[in-house]
Amino acid sequence: MRGTIYLVDDDPEFSAAAQRLLEMAGYQVLSFPSAERLLEQQFSKDRVGCILLDVRLPALTGPDLQQQLIAQSVELPIIFLSGYDDIPTTVRTIKSGAEDFMRKPVTADILLSTVERAIDKHKTSQQRRDERAILSANAGRLTPREREVFERIVEGKSNKQIAHEFGSTVRTIKAHRQRVMEKMQARSLAELVLVAHQLRSS
Amino acid sequence: MPAREEEFPLIIPLMPATRAHRVAAIWVAATLLLVFAAIAPFAGIHLGRVDVFVPVLQTVLSAADLLTATLLLGQYSVQPQRGLLAIAAAYLFGGTFAFLQTLSFPGGYAPNGVLGDGYNTPAWFFVFWHTTFPLGILAYALLKDKAQSTARSTRMGIVVTIASVLIAVAALTWMVTARVNHLPSFYTGSVTLQTRFGNQINIALFLLCAGTLAILFSRRRTILDMWVMVTLVAWMPNFLVAAVASSVRFSIGWYATRGFALVASCMLLSVLLTEMMVLYSRLASALILQRRERANQLMSIDAATSAIAHEIRSPLGSITLNAGVALNHLAAEPPDLEEMDTVLKDIEQASLRVDATITSVHGLFRNSSDHSGMRIEDVARQVLRLMQHDLQAGQISVVTGFADHAHAIAGDRTQLQQVILNIVKNAIEAMMSTPADQRKLTVSTRVQERWVVLNIRDTGAGILQRANIFDAFYTTKPDGMGLGLAICRTIVDRHGGTLALVATDDHGTEFEVKLPIACE
Numbered sequence: 001m002r003g004t005i006y007l008v009d010d011d012p013e014f015s016a017a018a019q020r021l022l023e024m025a026g027y028q029v030l031s032f033p034s035a036e037r038l039l040e041q042q043f044s045k046d047r048v049g050c051i052l053l054d055v056r057l058p059a060l061t062g063p064d065l066q067q068q069l070i071a072q073s074v075e076l077p078i079i080f081l082s083g084y085d086d087i088p089t090t091v092r093t094i095k096s097g098a099e100d101f102m103r104k105p106v107t108a109d110i111l112l113s114t115v116e117r118a119i120d121k122h123k124t125s126q127q128r129r130d131e132r133a134i135l136s137a138n139a140g141r142l143t144p145r146e147r148e149v150f151e152r153i154v155e156g157k158s159n160k161q162i163a164h165e166f167g168s169t170v171r172t173i174k175a176h177r178q179r180v181m182e183k184m185q186a187r188s189l190a191e192l193v194l195v196a197h198q199l200r201s202s
Numbered sequence: 203m204p205a206r207e208e209e210f211p212l213i214i215p216l217m218p219a220t221r222a223h224r225v226a227a228i229w230v231a232a233t234l235l236l237v238f239a240a241i242a243p244f245a246g247i248h249l250g251r252v253d254v255f256v257p258v259l260q261t262v263l264s265a266a267d268l269l270t271a272t273l274l275l276g277q278y279s280v281q282p283q284r285g286l287l288a289i290a291a292a293y294l295f296g297g298t299f300a301f302l303q304t305l306s307f308p309g310g311y312a313p314n315g316v317l318g319d320g321y322n323t324p325a326w327f328f329v330f331w332h333t334t335f336p337l338g339i340l341a342y343a344l345l346k347d348k349a350q351s352t353a354r355s356t357r358m359g360i361v362v363t364i365a366s367v368l369i370a371v372a373a374l375t376w377m378v379t380a381r382v383n384h385l386p387s388f389y390t391g392s393v394t395l396q397t398r399f400g401n402q403i404n405i406a407l408f409l410l411c412a413g414t415l416a417i418l419f420s421r422r423r424t425i426l427d428m429w430v431m432v433t434l435v436a437w438m439p440n441f442l443v444a445a446v447a448s449s450v451r452f453s454i455g456w457y458a459t460r461g462f463a464l465v466a467s468c469m470l471l472s473v474l475l476t477e478m479m480v481l482y483s484r485l486a487s488a489l490i491l492q493r494r495e496r497a498n499q500l501m502s503i504d505a506a507t508s509a510i511a512h513e514i515r516s517p518l519g520s521i522t523l524n525a526g527v528a529l530n531h532l533a534a535e536p537p538d539l540e541e542m543d544t545v546l547k548d549i550e551q552a553s554l555r556v557d558a559t560i561t562s563v564h565g566l567f568r569n570s571s572d573h574s575g576m577r578i579e580d581v582a583r584q585v586l587r588l589m590q591h592d593l594q595a596g597q598i599s600v601v602t603g604f605a606d607h608a609h610a611i612a613g614d615r616t617q618l619q620q621v622i623l624n625i626v627k628n629a630i631e632a633m634m635s636t637p638a639d640q641r642k643l644t645v646s647t648r649v650q651e652r653w654v655v656l657n658i659r660d661t662g663a664g665i666l667q668r669a670n671i672f673d674a675f676y677t678t679k680p681d682g683m684g685l686g687l688a689i690c691r692t693i694v695d696r697h698g699g700t701l702a703l704v705a706t707d708d709h710g711t712e713f714e715v716k717l718p719i720a721c722e
Contacts, residue, residue: 010594013552017520020545021527056512058595059638081519083512104519108526 003119004049035060050118055082077118149176154196214477215426238439245455253309260304266467267297285346292338294367299331318379325388326378336414343418408441436466517552577608597638603646612720613697632662659712
């Protein structure tokens, strides 16, 4: 399974054609005639995929749906598909983080490559998210003193300096350092610094 | 229709007198006659001699007359009607003779007058002034209904008129200054005693004035006729006082008639100026409305094209994607012919849908001056079809109830479409605050005597202040311009119909468009 496509379009013919094409390309396709129907959906955090969204929809419009999804922190990338060029709408949706904005009619190749790119991005961001989750879980296992030692090691301080600062012996600090390396699953100082950077940027 | 606008005269002298004008003219004339009647018994009483009275009054009078002449010539240059030249000449004569008389008047600009003998010369100027003016008016009365001259250029007409007036004035002036001794005398011994000749002249002038008035009365039609008649009425006491009461300079009658003359002079001038302002404001508001109408048309064309784009591109999108699917099936080994059959049939269906869309919107771009056999039901259907997406999006149910036997109406299809589009758009917006299951738009037609009546009813929030919704710039929408309904009403008016708000409350609003049935 290459990923799940949530297709929201009120035109059944277009939905059928897009579903046919995407299923042929190996995606799982879930088709919705309105934005409200999509919102009834439970989104699993681990499923990769993207949303193909029409702009003009009955009641809740495409851009409205985008805002609601953002509010619900659904991270699926959104590709807009619209019947006419409306620059203000395009700009607004892209600024809100839409993956792409395409005008109907769109060729099969372009649609497929856009969907593929969106799903790849989603996959990458999910992986990164998973990695960060592991890292912060690791960091959560450190004792308060180990955390302090960890911060000073990353700042580039030697065992001696740290021992002096905490008024303890170099041996104790060495032991702390050892446990930090183990818990953070770092094999070298360089790796530990990298982990610290990743933690800080998240 | 525009034809009515074209027929509306563009210059004041050709405007038909309205009831308001007639009433005002009668009031002014009646007031003047009353004042005259009140003064008449005392006309002969001598008051003090105020030398500055004549120069001041007559200079103003002369300026007013010359300004009136200028305005009339200006009107002539817009619409060359020979009658206008005659009346302009009358005012030119009046203005110049009034000023010449002032110059010759003893005790005016000089103790013995600047011109002539200071005795009979001013009297002669008075006679010329009061002869040429009614003669000019008489010429106007006789010429005014003739077709407008096209042979000569308007500029030539104006130049010739002014030149003739000046030559005549110069010749007569020479006669009454250099040759005044050879002419009959008006006064015997003193300026307070009039000769028999003076009396006769005054009666003759009165009759000339009265005759002119009678002729003009029988041919009265326009605003100009009306006020020139009032001017003549204001002049009559002049001669009556002079002839009957044998009134002479510096008596109550004399002062009063001078005052009358000033009123008469300024009357037409003020009417012309007022009417010009009225005409100008009409013109300005017409222009503003036209500009707005154009902007509105552009806006609705924009809305229409985006709706059409959506209607067409959606099936085009499915065709394109299905074509991609078909190509993939073709490349498969072996080709999946059954699937391809389904896909190609879908492509066929979508193409037919595009065609249907184009057919249905074709009417939008049909020649809009196509006046024959249009039915308001068709126009309404087209608008509903165009707004279909918005109506669906707003979850509004549409109920139509059209008259069984549709009647043709005459008019501009695009403009009527705009009217209905505007009302439907307002209805959709009004219903957004209503619960979705209660949103209902009812469009119905019926025939009522000679009218086709279209009713559009919504179940929206209603309009709070119904009094001024048709005024330009009135709006209840935060981002609206408030032009929609004002323009709609103008359009319906032009079609000889009416647009009215028949009901509005918490449960909805109903508009009614009434248009005359076209003659078969």
